[in-house]
Amino acid sequence: MALSILFYHLVSWTQSVPQSERLLGKLGIYGVSIFYVVSGISMYLSYKNTRWTSKSTLSFFTRRFARLAPVYWLAMLIGLLYASYLSGHVYIDWYKYLSNITLTFGIYDPTNYLVTGGWSIGNEVVFYLFFPAIILSLRRKATFVALNAFLFSLYVYFCFIIIDSSQTVATQWANYINPLNQVFLFSAGIIIAWVSTNYAQHPGNKVNGAMIVALTAAFVWYPVEGNQIVIITGWNRVFITAILLLVAYFTFNFKTSEKSVFEKILKFFGDISYPVYLLHGILFAIVNRHVWPLFGSASKDAKLAFFLFVFAPLLFLLSCAVYRFIELPVINAVKKKTVIEKSSNQKDIHSLSKTA
Numbered sequence: 001m002a003l004s005i006l007f008y009h010l011v012s013w014t015q016s017v018p019q020s021e022r023l024l025g026k027l028g029i030y031g032v033s034i035f036y037v038v039s040g041i042s043m044y045l046s047y048k049n050t051r052w053t054s055k056s057t058l059s060f061f062t063r064r065f066a067r068l069a070p071v072y073w074l075a076m077l078i079g080l081l082y083a084s085y086l087s088g089h090v091y092i093d094w095y096k097y098l099s100n101i102t103l104t105f106g107i108y109d110p111t112n113y114l115v116t117g118g119w120s121i122g123n124e125v126v127f128y129l130f131f132p133a134i135i136l137s138l139r140r141k142a143t144f145v146a147l148n149a150f151l152f153s154l155y156v157y158f159c160f161i162i163i164d165s166s167q168t169v170a171t172q173w174a175n176y177i178n179p180l181n182q183v184f185l186f187s188a189g190i191i192i193a194w195v196s197t198n199y200a201q202h203p204g205n206k207v208n209g210a211m212i213v214a215l216t217a218a219f220v221w222y223p224v225e226g227n228q229i230v231i232i233t234g235w236n237r238v239f240i241t242a243i244l245l246l247v248a249y250f251t252f253n254f255k256t257s258e259k260s261v262f263e264k265i266l267k268f269f270g271d272i273s274y275p276v277y278l279l280h281g282i283l284f285a286i287v288n289r290h291v292w293p294l295f296g297s298a299s300k301d302a303k304l305a306f307f308l309f310v311f312a313p314l315l316f317l318l319s320c321a322v323y324r325f326i327e328l329p330v331i332n333a334v335k336k337k338t339v340i341e342k343s344s345n346q347k348d349i350h351s352l353s354k355t356a
Contacts, residue, residue: 001031001038002273005117006280006312013284014304021225029169029228030219030244032120033185037248039124040189043131048194051341052132059338064128066334068103068121070326075115075278076100082286110177116281119177126179127186134187138194148187155184156238165233176232185241192249202253211250219243268320274327275319283318287311 008028011018018025050056084090096112099105105112106122107129113119137144158181163172175181202208222240224230231240256263284307292303 001027001034002277003269004028004031006276006315007308009116009280009284010304010307010312013288014307015300019226020228020231023220025228026219026222026231026240029231030240032117033182033241034244034248035120036123036127036182036185037189037192037245039127040186040191041193041248041252042189043186044135044190044193045197047131047135047340048197049343050135051343052136053341055339056341057132059340060132061128062338063331063334063340064125065103066330067327068124069101070330071275071278071322072103072115072118072121073101074275074322074326075118075282078279079114079282082282106179110179111174115278117277121278123177123179123182124186127183130183130186134190148184148191151184151187154180155241159233159237163229163233165229167229169228169232172229172232188245189248192245192252196249196253205254208250208254212247212254215243215247215250219247271323272316272319275322276315279319279322280315283315284311 004024004027008018008024008031011024012028018028020026047060050060096105096114099109099112100114100118103121103125106119106124106126110119110122113122115121134144134147137147158175158178162178162181163175169176196202219240222231222236222243224236230236287307292306295302295306298306
């Protein structure tokens with residue numbers, strides 16, 4: 001999904017913005033949505049048996065901040081230095097800087113981000129604030145169902161009422177990136193992991209694979225056209241969301257060997273996906289202004305080819321270095337300093353299902 005956002009932006013910035021009838025047009029919106037779903041799945045798997053004591057809760061937020069902040073700070077620093085270089089002076093906005101350094105802008109002003117794609121990170125921080133409550137609600141199924149029904153109602157409220165389908169995505173951007181409009185996707189990921197690990201009878205890879213192919217085809221050829229506003233409003237959003245949640249469910253339950261070449265390739269791109277996502281915007285701006293003009297008056301197609309086949313691979317290599325020398329050391333260091341207490345008592349476990 002990070003790669004899909006990268007390609008979507010490269011096409012948008014060198015050609016034109018892909019519309020909703022094109023696959024990249026859909027992924028430009030729903031790539032981040034699936035990221036939220038995957039985030040909910042991974043959070044559930046990592047913290048499902050956590051005892052939410054004060055120590056565990058503090059450790060949880062410390063770990064999540066350490067996971068998000070370093071690369072975000074790097075992208076923000078590069079952007080601020082480059083902006084200062086272009087303008088010839090340093091512009092100081094301490095309110096904006098502080099909200100981005102602490103990653104708290106999503107709580108009170110989701111549009112206040114300083115990094116391309118940074119709005120989604122602000123949303124993710126808000127989701128983490130909800131997360132302990134969502135997990136604890138699993139102790140009583142009725143509470144968990146009611147909570148998710150409420151979050152889904154918010155999702156529907158935004159796509160039918162708050163976001164105006166007669167406008168464009170650009171004019172409705174502040175409403176779209178509101179975390180209350182996205183939090184259901186994160187919670188849906190928790191539902192997928194919870195149902196899959198506790199209740200679902202898995203049909204096997206043949207059925208899972210067939211469903212993934214069929215649902216992916218339904219997403220690719222979903223009959224819409226025009227500005228992307230049509231896929232974030234009304235029944236289109238409900239139907240597309242349902243399709244992608246089912247894709248996530250069957251993909252999650254598709255079993256493969258961790259030693260396969262395919263898995264290793266996916267792991268590599270998974271490892272570098274966060275720096276790819278956050279760094280591509282500012283690095284594109286720099287290369288587009290200072291490197292691309294050296295090629296003269298080349299066509300738009302040549303420009304796209306340059307950014308796909310030269311810029312993107314170099315971005316992958318840089319992102320790999322960032323992951324190995326910045327992300328991973330910080331993550332490991334914080335893990336050593338924090339403690340997540342696990343439940344040893346069946347009554348303390350998040351789910352009281354019979355299968356648990």
